[in-house]
Amino acid sequence: MKTRRSDRLVDMARYLLEHPRQLISLSFFAQRYESAKSSISEDLSIIKRTFDERGTGLLHTVPGAAGGVRFISAMSQAEAQEFVAGLCTMVADATRVLPGGYVYLSDILGRPDILRPAGRLITSQYLDCEIDAVMTAATKGIPLAQSVAEELNVPFVIVRDDAKVTEGPMVSVNYLTGSTKRVEKMALSRRSLKPGARVLIVDDFMKAGGTIQGMQTLVHEFDGTVVGTAVFAEGRSTVRLLDNFTSLLHVETNLANGEPIRVNPGNFEQEIYQ
Numbered sequence: 001m002k003t004r005r006s007d008r009l010v011d012m013a014r015y016l017l018e019h020p021r022q023l024i025s026l027s028f029f030a031q032r033y034e035s036a037k038s039s040i041s042e043d044l045s046i047i048k049r050t051f052d053e054r055g056t057g058l059l060h061t062v063p064g065a066a067g068g069v070r071f072i073s074a075m076s077q078a079e080a081q082e083f084v085a086g087l088c089t090m091v092a093d094a095t096r097v098l099p100g101g102y103v104y105l106s107d108i109l110g111r112p113d114i115l116r117p118a119g120r121l122i123t124s125q126y127l128d129c130e131i132d133a134v135m136t137a138a139t140k141g142i143p144l145a146q147s148v149a150e151e152l153n154v155p156f157v158i159v160r161d162d163a164k165v166t167e168g169p170m171v172s173v174n175y176l177t178g179s180t181k182r183v184e185k186m187a188l189s190r191r192s193l194k195p196g197a198r199v200l201i202v203d204d205f206m207k208a209g210g211t212i213q214g215m216q217t218l219v220h221e222f223d224g225t226v227v228g229t230a231v232f233a234e235g236r237s238t239v240r241l242l243d244n245f246t247s248l249l250h251v252e253t254n255l256a257n258g259e260p261i262r263v264n265p266g267n268f269e270q271e272i273y274q
């Protein structure tokens with residue numbers, strides 16, 4: 001039975017949002033709603049206009065017989081600025097300061113209402129990048145990595161600080177923790193990444209960057225490519241082992257003027273879209 005336009009628009013928008021970065025042919029929608037391709041094409045124009053006006057994300061059209069449409073999850077500049085301003089206020093709490101320049105974030109990174117927009121904002125930094133997997137280090141980076149992976153519609157892989165029998169054969173690397181100048185080990189199951197995988201590295205917090213650097217080394221052990229590195233927050237550190245990364249927040253503690261904590265927007269690209 002032919003589906004009315006109003007019903008098609010609601011269901012089509014939901015389907016697109018639930019299948020980000022997947023190319024979906026007009027024939028698929030035409031069969032799903034028993035409607036003509038010309039009607040589907042008009043439907044998609046309405047959805048694209050609304051998504052653009054509301055900052056929902058991008059709807060790319062791929063022309064040709066093998067073409068279709070692809071929804072790209074993204075966050076508009078206005079929404080990003082408002083979201084990060086709220087995070088700055090939330091994190092700028094002296095009781096969050098931990099020894100060694102770390103900050104307690106686990107409550108914030110356990111909230112779906114924060115993880116979802118944080119995943120969209122991080123994803124927005126890589127709109128034109130092809131990404132096969134998200135990589136994070138156990139444990140605190142896992143919720144954020146899952147959110148980013150969901151917005152990219154790709155798997156996320158978890159690097160551990162020790163080999164596990166239950167992970168099968170593993171690839172391990174040693175890395176220098178900049179903060180404590182100790183040599184540490186991290187390992188990833190051989191099954192986790194295909195050779196040549198394009199990987200986005202995500203973590204909750206970066207201080208010296210040793211953990212991130214270790215994950216970058218691991219990606220190269222799989223002959224992979226590091227597409228980018230994104231952290232929820234970067235702390236200040238006398239040692240900084242890498243400088244090419246994206247952060248949502250910049251956190252300073254133990255400030256010279258006796259201020260317990262200062263939180264500002266990180267270095268994420270604000271001119272995302274719109």
Ligand SMILES: O=P(O)(O)OC[C@H]1C[C@H](OP(=O)(O)OP(=O)(O)O)[C@H](O)[C@@H]1O
Pocket residue numbers: 137138139140141177178179203204205206207208209210211212
């Ligand atoms: O930039 P660096 O100096 O390497 O520090 C950032 C590390 C340290 C901390 O993890 P831990 O608290 O060590 O481990 P877990 O996430 O398992 O709690 C954080 O989650 C980052 O992964």
